[in-house]
Amino acid sequence: MRAPFIVIEGLDRSGKTTQTSLLHTRLEAEGIQAKLMKFPDRTTVIGxxxxxxxxxxxxxxxxxxxxxxxxxxxxxxxYITQLLEAGTPIICDRYAFSGIAFSASKGIPSSTPSPKLPYEWCRSPDIGLPAPDLVLFLDIAPERAKLRGGYGEERYEKEELQARVRGIFQRLGSEMQNETQRPVRPNWVTVDAGRERKVVANEVWSLVEPLVINRIDDPVAKL
Ligand code: T5A
Ligand code: NA
Structure with missing residues (x-):
């Protein structure tokens, strides 16, 4: 038995950092020491x-x-695999799905016939990474996300790009639910992130709690 790997994904300003930290606090209150991670990890040389x-x-x-x-x-x-095998649950703020969705969204406005970076090309560098056991996709309309604090400060925080990113996240989610030939099928759940923090947090908790309590039988899978 090992601990679960839980990823929180979503558009910019959908509340990922808010929810990963609320979840971490709630786990602590239940006496469970989880590891909080975030990508990009801006502290490394590459970061x-x-x-x-x-x-x-x-x-x-x-x-x-x-x-x-x-x-x-x-x-x-x-390190991720080691932690999970040692019994520490991981709560991760963004992962490979953000990597695919943002890069594959570049250069797709109606003026260009094809994306700058093909979807399959975008997927390949992450193949083989530890696969999460659960992906919670915090979904919010870009026009609502825009009204939240801090939007527009960074490169990708533009409504049109965010709308394309949302489309690719939805494609990733449906592929994950449908593909049967792939060895791994992380469970992808869309959560309405346009609601109040506490309401979202309660739904997140209801999805995470059973995984943390029951733990995982299978070895860490690969993307
Ligand atoms: N990226 C990332 C790639 O292109 N490729 C990759 O492989 C990866 C991993 C930076 C950028 O990098 C791109 C995607 C991004 O464009 P980041 O560092 O995760 O990624 O971005 P941040 O700026 O840290 O975070 P976000 O902008 O994505 O915001 P969050 O974490 O979704 O939202 P959060 O929790 O900080 O909340 C935003 C604001 O909304 C409020 C909060 O208080 C805050 O002010 N808020 C709410 N307001 C109302 N109702 C709620 N339910 C709310 N929840 C939060
Ligand atoms: Na964040």
Whole structure:
């Protein structure tokens, strides 16, 4: 038996950091020490390059930044597996799904015939990473997210791009529910993130609690 790997995904300002931290506190209150993680992890050497790019302090080729986001996850891949096997649940704020959704959304406005980075290309660098046992997708309309604090400060926080990102997240979610040939099928649950913090937190808790209590029988799967 091992601990579960839970990922919280969503559009910018959907409340991922708010919800991962509420979940972490609730687990603590239940006497469960979970590990909180976040991608991008801006503290590593690769993370600092990502941070500078996101703040528009530096420019990078679209392929390069995509691979850096993935490399930033690979930096922590074996640590993730070790923690889970040692019995520590992981609550993770964004993961490979953000990587695919944001990069594959580049250059798809109606003016361009095809995306700059094909979807399948975007998926490949993350193949083999530890797979989460549950993905909670915090869904919110970009026009509502925009009304929340801090929106628009970083590179990708533009309504049109966010709408395309939402479409790719939805595609990822439905592929995960439908694909049978892939060895892993993380459970993908869409949560309405347009509601009050506490209401969202209660739904998140109801989905996470059984995994944490029952734990996981299978070894850590791979994306
Ligand atoms: N990215 C990321 C890639 O392109 N590739 C990748 O591989 C990865 C991992 C930075 C960018 O990087 C891209 C995606 C992003 O564009 P980030 O560091 O996770 O990613 O971004 P942050 O700026 O830290 O976080 P977000 O903008 O995504 O915000 P959150 O975490 O979703 O939202 P949160 O909790 O900070 O809340 C935002 C505001 O809303 C309020 C909060 O108080 C806060 O002011 N709020 C609510 N208001 C009303 N009702 C609620 N229910 C609310 N919940 C929160
Ligand atoms: Na965040």
């Amino acid at each position: 600092q390059m990502i941070d500078s790019y996101l703040r528009s302090d530096s420019e990078l080729d679209d392929h390069v930044i995509h691979l850096l986001f993935s490399a930033n996850r690979w930096e922590l891949a074996s």
